[in-house]
Amino acid sequence: xxxxxxxxxxxxxxxxxxxxxxxxxxxxxxxxxxxxxxxxxxxxxxxxxxxxxxxxxxxxxxxxxxxxxxxxxxxxxxxxxxxxxxxxxxxxxxxxxxxxxxxxxxxxxxxxxxxxxxxxxxxxxxxxxxxxxxxxxxxxxxxxxxxxxxxxxxxxxxxxxxxxxxxxxxxxxxxxxxxxxxxxxxxxxxxxxxxxxxxxxxxxxxxxxxxxxxxxxxxxxxxxxxxxxxxxxxxxxxxxxxxxxxxxxxxxxxxxxxxxxxxxxxxxxxxxxxxxxxxxxxxxxxxxxxxxxxxxxxxx
Numbered sequence: 001x002x003x004x005x006x007x008x009x010x011x012x013x014x015x016x017x018x019x020x021x022x023x024x025x026x027x028x029x030x031x032x033x034x035x036x037x038x039x040x041x042x043x044x045x046x047x048x049x050x051x052x053x054x055x056x057x058x059x060x061x062x063x064x065x066x067x068x069x070x071x072x073x074x075x076x077x078x079x080x081x082x083x084x085x086x087x088x089x090x091x092x093x094x095x096x097x098x099x100x101x102x103x104x105x106x107x108x109x110x111x112x113x114x115x116x117x118x119x120x121x122x123x124x125x126x127x128x129x130x131x132x133x134x135x136x137x138x139x140x141x142x143x144x145x146x147x148x149x150x151x152x153x154x155x156x157x158x159x160x161x162x163x164x165x166x167x168x169x170x171x172x173x174x175x176x177x178x179x180x181x182x183x184x185x186x187x188x189x190x191x192x193x194x195x196x197x198x199x200x201x202x203x204x205x206x207x208x209x210x211x212x213x214x215x216x217x218x219x220x221x222x223x224x225x226x227x228x229x230x231x232x233x234x235x236x237x238x239x240x241x242x243x244x245x246x247x248x249x250x251x252x253x254x255x256x257x258x259x260x261x262x263x264x265x266x267x268x269x270x271x272x273x274x275x276x277x278x279x280x281x282x283x284x285x286x287x288x289x290x291x292x293x294x295x296x297x298x299x300x
Contacts, residue, residue, distance in 0.1 A: 035234035042199030045221070049202060052219060053100045064093035104206050111205035112164030115171060115268065118259055119152035122174040127151050131177050134189050135170050142193040142235060144168065151177050155255035157248060160271045161192035163201060180245060187242035188273050190232035197231055200224045204271045212267045220270035223287040226296065233297060243297035246290040249274040250282070 054061055068086045075082035122128070131149045139147040146167025151174055159172040170192060172185075180188070195201055200221055207219040233239035254260050260277035269275040274290050282291040 033234050035230045037194075037197045037199070037231055045199040045203055048219070048221070049104055049206070050097075052206070053097060053104060057097070057100060060093070060096070064089060105202055107209060108202045108205040109163045109165065111162040111208065111271070112169040112171075114209065115160065115162055115271070116150060116152065116169070118264060118268075119154060119171075122151040122153040122177075124151065124174065124178075127174060127177040130185075131170070131172050131189075134182075134185055138186065138189050138193055138236075142190070142197055144193050144196050147193075154258050154260070156258040156260040156277050157252050157274065158260060158277055159188050159192055159273045160268075161195060161201065162205060162271055168196065168201075180248065183238065183241040184245040184248060186236060187232065187238070187245045190236045191225075191228050191242055191273055194228040194231035194235065195224070198224070198227060200228070201271075208268045208271055216267055216270060225270075225273075225275060226287040226293055229293050229297060233300060239297040239300040243294040246274065246294040246297070249277065250290040250294070252277075254278065 067089050071082050071086035071089065075086060128149065128151050131151055135147050135149040139145070147161070147170055148164065148167065149170045149172070151172055154173040155175045156173055157176045157179070159170065159176055161168055161170050163169075170189065172188070176188065177185070195204070204220045204224075207216040210216075211219060229239075229242055233242055254277055258277075259265055265278060269277075275288055276286075276290060279289070283289050284292060286292060
């Protein structure tokens with residue numbers, strides 16, 4: 001009898017010994033999301049702008065290169081002091097090119113006023129408060145400072161983040177603010193803020209101010225809207241909100257009189273959440289197409 005009791009008393013302990021021990025999870029402080037923007041990515045966009053400046057100043061670039069080459073030849077043949085002249089010409093050209101590149105950044109800062117001038121302001125305080133509340137919360141999440149929210153009167157569904165004096169301006173149409181669900185608006189605002197995080201805003205704004213058509217798209221960067229979707233979805237952790245917003249944009253028949261049916265939209269399209277508001281049929285091979293982007297997000 002005593003032996004039976006000892007056996008019964010040992011069974012629970014034996015069962016606990018056989019169970020795996022609980023190990024508390026440990027978060028890796030060095031872990032980085034594969035979708036997070038990188039310094040190399042921002043540097044790549046800066047290199048694109050320098051290349052654009054070189055192409056725009058092709059004559060000056062060729063002239064400076066020819067002058068430096070001629071001075072080097074003369075320095076070898078005549079006087080070594082001409083090496084100093086070659087270095088001076090090259091340095092002056094480099095300084096001038098740096099000034100030109102900085103000038104494009106300054107021009108991009110005027111994109112907000114240029115874009116807002118094409119719309120009438122929406123005076124609905126409730127719509128503006130709704131956008132302001134969302135922008136304030138998400139701009140802190142993305143680490144983007146000094147973002148001003150503006151609701152403009154337009155029947156098309158769209159939004160954009162553009163540089164302005166002292167910061168940025170989040171421009172959203174009245175139709176989008178009034179009709180979109182909160183989770184859809186969150187996806188739109190997150191996408192726009194993600195563009196700043198990946199460093200593509202300057203490219204898009206200079207393309208809007210200087211170019212149109214395929215030239216504007218080449219400078220703005222094909223596929224960059226899709227990349228911004230990835231960053232936004234990883235940050236807010238709800239890709240379906242962005243996908244639902246894209247599908248709603250895709251399904252809309254943009255009303256007559258909208259800016260997004262105007263010829264001027266062709267230059268500005270690449271700063272907007274949906275650059276193809278005026279496209280009637282989807283293009284499966286285009287990463288910037290709203291239907292393609294929505295399907296990709298739904299597969300996350």
